[in-house]
Amino acid sequence: MKLFDAHCHLQDKRVIDKAPELIAAALAVGVTNFAVNGTSEKDWDLVKEMGEMYPSVIPCFGLHPWFIADRSPHWLNTLRKFFETTPTAAVGEIGLDKSPLAAGIDYSDQLVVFRPQLELAKELNKPVAVHCIDAFDDLLEIMRSVGPFPAGVILHSFNGTAEVVPELAELGAYFSLSGWFTYIDEKIAKNTLKSIPCDRLLLETDSPDALPKSDESSSDPEPTLNDPANIVAVLEYVANMSSMKKEDLAELTYGNTVRLFSYPGSKLLEAQ
Template identity: 60%
Template sequence: MKLFDAHCHLQDPRIFHKAPQLIASAIDSGVVRFAVNGVSEQDWPLVKQMGESHHPHIIPCFGLHPWYVADRTPNWLNTLKQSFASTPSAAVGEIGLDKGKKMGDFADQVHVFRQQLELAKELKRPASIHCVRAFGDLLEIMNSLGPFPEGFILHSYLGSAEMVPEFANLGGYFSFSGFLMSMKTSKAKRMVKAVPFDRLLLETDAPDALPKSQGESEPPLQPVEGDASLNHPANIHNVLVYVASLLEMDKEGVAEASYQNAVRLFSY
């Protein structure tokens, strides 16, 4: 059984020095691909380096995350374009919109997000999208720029079941992480079952989104040495078991579908 972690941050300073060991143990568990998402100008070189050091297991992704929009330099977009020019295997991400409590100018977020979406279309690359409390705004923007033949990932999707068809029609894929376990089970089941099976992805968002224990049927969580609060990429197995339970399917079928969906999305 092979798994594809469709969205993680192995360059994160909390785990970067442990990344080779985390990757090796995850590969031993069957996780053979990792889409590693940059979040700012500062970590794009690290993501590029990881993609080179761990080829073909790591797919590098470059993007300016909404949390870091205010910190960008005047030359950020050129730097981003240069990162893609020097890394033909890279996808776009993590980009997006966030209306959380501590966020700054939303109009500035939208401006930066649109620029990166347009770049993804121009480069014919998929984009991995973060969205918090802004799904209406996101759908409006995606409709104005779409459709997206190369696809896009709504990562750690926690939106409504009702919005799934609209995003899917634009080219959307829906990726589920340990955050899914924080939802009410009935709502999570309705949402996951709304996703077309050929658009279903699994992710860890490691080192964040540590799955919650759902009972004895799940494998034990893999700890990150030195900090049990951090998520290990091998814990995608726990997400798999939970998603399979919501779909009332065997985990092997869900693993195979999510793996093939990710391979198709990243085969540009």
Template identity: 55%
Template sequence: MMKLFDAHCHLQDPRIINKTPELIKTAQDSGVLHFAVNGVSEQDWFSVKQLSVTYPSVLPSFGLHPWYVAERSPNWLKTLKEYFDSTPSAAVGEIGLDKGSQGKKIDFSQQVEVLRKQLELAKELNKPASVHCVRAYGDLLELMKSVGPFPAGVVLHSYLGSAEMVPEFSKLGAYFSFSGFLMSLKANKAKKMLKMVSSDRMLLETDAPDALPKSNIDSLFFVEGDTSLDNEVHGQTSTSSSTSDSSAANPSQVLTDASMLPKDTLNHPANIHNVLDYVASMLEITKEELAELSYQNAVRLFSYEGSKLLQK
């Protein structure tokens, strides 16, 4: 069985935290050995820590995501440092910059200030940092140049930046992680960008419960009890025989791929296989080759001092 490493997900998300045991077991049964679980605000850091205590496969990360910058407490940085003191196995994340529809609501200068402090902390602690970036890659590059380079690595999670910026980020210590969001890019743009990424800097992730791959429905894992899916969709996605029955009964209602599902349909961590398939096809290499190199890259990146990967 191929070994896979989910380099960025959110198993502490309130939408799925009660289903974490089943999600982890299903993903592990499919070959996913490790999950880098990223906190996003002071409110969920404890949940991430608890998951890492409960599950040997969970590697914790703590960070203040740009969407939650306005809600931070005056002591947020002190609290964050305390989490790292008490959890030596933790990496930094999710942190970043966002000028998208959600990010526009948050003062950008505050986003930059908060990100700078967390990048400096990651460098000081010699830990990798997982970075979110939406429509702000130029700003991110300048900030990383002013704080970096980053010998411990920076994960540009769900990377959708240009091919031209890949070498610039790489010089600073960046790794490029790909999720189902990659399928939203035009295929030629995705292929050009992927081919610029060095094989030793490529990672795969799910960003679960977000970023459901736009794959054929029959190839996807669904989160049991997902309220975004009505009964008819649940019936169709439960088994292939249900799909056949549904087709015969009402051909006009047949769902063939995930782009036809509600936008808030939850993503299962086992769907990293769909990301693997897509990226391998774009790179024109085998799934086995990509699984191996992305797994080894993630193990190397997350083998910092104190990491669970180094504990026996």
């Protein structure tokens, strides 16, 4: 069974020292690739290095909405340069967040940072990983005006409802489910799953965050870090929710992710 972690952050300072072991442990359970998403100018170099060090790592560069306050005046130019020097890279993580998680982060500023990155992904014809919480109206409006996105827009840790899926899919969206999905009400989760077209479903860990719910973790007073081998728990949960065999779901989502990350210049295309 082959798996592809469509979104994670192995450059995160909480896990970077353990990255070789985490990657080895995930490879051992069948994970062939990791889309490692940068979040700010501070970690783009690290993501680039990981992409050079590990054949399995797909580097992704983007400015995450939570970190926009620290951006330099020339951040967008710096971002462009990263794509010039790293043609294997995809775009991400970028996004919009109106939830309490983004309390204190100016929303109009988020829009100012989000749009040019989405336009850059479109211009470079690369997939882009998008974080969207409580902002699907604005996301749709911007995607309508900038899109469509034949190279794909990954709605990572997808937490929207079934209603927004069809139009997003038509514009080029993929729906990537992480451990967060295991905390969503079962009925809503099943409905959402039913609405997602088969060829647009992905699995991810969002490691080191988004630890999937389990009997052990729910009784654990200390939040535990999530690692990419836990994609198996996400697979099992989503398979159960969609009444699919986990082997079939693995094959489906693996094929979708490989197709999505086989853009011109990508490692996957080179490897073929």
